Amino acid sequence: MVRAPCCEKMGLKKGPWTPEEDQILVSHIQRFGHENWRALPKQAGLLRCGKSCRLRWTNYLRPDIKRGNFSREEEDYIITLHQLLGNRWSAIAAKLPGRTDNEIKNVWHTHLKKRVKQGEKPMKLLPNSSMSDTDGSSSSCTEFSAIVNRDPAESLEFEKSLRSDALSFESRNISHVDAVSNGDEISFWLKIFMESGNIQELPEI
DNA sequence: AAAGCCACCAACCGCCAGGGG
DNA sequence: GCCCCTGGCGGTTGGTGGCTT
Structure with missing residues (x-):
């Protein structure tokens, strides 16, 4: 297959x-x-390739992008997610509303890699309510945060269902990564939070 | 003040997967 | 089933500005 000419050769x-x-x-x-990103620059009158336009939009111009430094909490969150997901920057970015994979990749290579190398442990992780998904809906992470901060009596029913999810998740020998890709995120976060020590053992059913 | 070094980050490159014809 | 196109992803590069010597 003949590769399409690069942007420069196309003028x-x-x-x-x-x-x-x-x-x-x-x-x-x-x-x-x-x-259609390929057609967009021509339609818009830009002398750029579609790929360049898409990158500029997704990494910089999109209205929902959060600019500015990463908070300590966000950095810790990235470290934890990186431990679980590896270099899957887009998957990590999906858990950090307003942050792009490119930005996360950059902050990892410039700051976080060093911190991890020096053996620094992330602070206790507890995502706050500002961490909602980019589409405005609350993520399972946020949902979990709300649950663990509630009165245990109120949330018992919910916890039971979570526990049941987690058990079935474990009995099926599904990894964290598979759980996320399968949309079984509640179980996934349940395990992460339990492992990070942010919540107590859930009550027996 | 100038040169060298370093950190940061926007942008590019190449590859891959998915979908349509 | 094959080919091609497109979008998405992760790795890498290069420009710029700040700091140090």
């Missing part, structure tokens, strides 16, 4: 984006969306 621009290009890309996406 397309590479390198840093100018504010004007950003403006064109944002207003085009706001008006028409981004169904």
